[in-house]
Amino acid sequence: MLMRTRALLAAPLLVLSLATAHAADSPAAKKALVQKVLQMQQPGIDGIARTLAEQPVAPMMQQVAGLLRTRVPEDKREALSKEIQGDFKKYIDATVPLLRDRAKALAPTTIGAVLEQKFSEDELKQLVTWLESPLARKYQTAFPEFQRSLTEKLVAETRPMVEPNLRELNESITRRLAAHAGAPAAAGASKP
Template identity: 55%
Template sequence: MHTRTLTPLALALCLFTGTALAQSAPAAPAASPAKKELVAKLLKLQQPGIEALARNLAEQPAAQFLNQASMVLQTRVAPDKREAVAKEIGNDVKAYTADAVPLVRDRAIKLAPSTAGKLLEDKLSEDELKQVIGMLESPVYAKYMQLSGDLQKALLEKLVAETRPTIEPKLKALEASIGKRLNAAAGAPAPAPATKPAQ
């Protein structure tokens, strides 16, 4: 097996796809309308957390690019050009974030009922959902908190799969823009486009 560097989105896709294939439980009976309403209410209460998850997913690769660019700025760009190039790169990252974060956030909110919501319907009873919503101190609250990793994983695997085709070209454009700016500032020729490694 060849080792290669994956983008965070591709790595997350690989990890979560493998987990999803390993989980093949029998279908649970359909939830009652009352239970679906409780789950919807709970997801609404959890929306800030869902949005934060989506923001982190979208911003992580850009933060990685910024770290790499910072190292190149310090080692390959003349001191008198660093501030201007850093500002341009910062603007590129802001533009990417302004475009990508709402896209991933909105998709996360749409996917939550069929991923995290489905897990809540399957794993918690109506009474348990009421207790979680009420934020009572109880063993049920602890049970819900233990499910939080599974809820996040269920949403992430679907979110990564559905946003990857849209986000990856944006990341490539951002990476190319940063590379061009750094190469121009360092006086180096632009690198040839990377070829995909053999799978």
Template identity: 55%
Template structure:
């Protein structure tokens, strides 16, 4: 009997924590409002990540397949297209992220945190210490990233070079097999000199 009472109390406690009250919904909404800049940054980051990958791919093609005299003009055209993509896509994805946040992030917060914990999170987000931390974070991360690149380069660079060589080899074997890419002199075997 005591065991059943314990299970019932545990179940009741779980339901109470998972229960969404108007006060809890209000706390979640406030927390989401405080986190909105971060949510918007995630959206902007996704847009810029796609643009960055496209720029890298385009840069490789420019360097390897575009005649040198045309690279600058084509590069500027690509940069303008990428900037337009970022300028048009960022607000769209940012708007979607802000709309989506309550149903995804908000629902998770309601499920995983009690009202008291939400109050603590809000207090932390509004605290001067957190604001100072958020302001210092980009500089701290930048310093860390620079140090990581400097210290990681010696161990990663050989692997990058090996990967580049492997990709070049794979591409050159595909290009060499293509009849279009063969130079005209290689198309016909050289004539043998006449023997006397």
């Protein structure tokens, strides 16, 4: 009877120790799966870095193009345009790697933390399997085309609705700056 009691008491301890051992292995396996997902998603993370670097430059480039057309003599535009494009390229070439490296360093504590919190080990395995599948690769390869197609159509269809708002914003800012500087606001002034 004493042996049977000891066996009954030992059984839950054995189950608990096995569960603890499995739980101890599980976080390491889960972390490895998260790292694999992050590695597979690195092109997207790099894309975020590139977008962040290019985003503030796009409006500057548009503004510079307008200024070149309106304020620079025609015979000097091309040379000055090439110089300024070189400045933009220098900025992009210096900024993209900086943002890309920082995004790569931050991904485990941001994206990785969310993956660990929101996905089970089994779900992460399924996600890795899907990301490695030919269909997922095909989808990821086609995604930039989806984005480009949508962006082109969206810009084309909304430009007539957005441009008046931009003009109004520009005029409002120009008036405010002129009032603050004490100069009269010019109607149809160029972008600030």
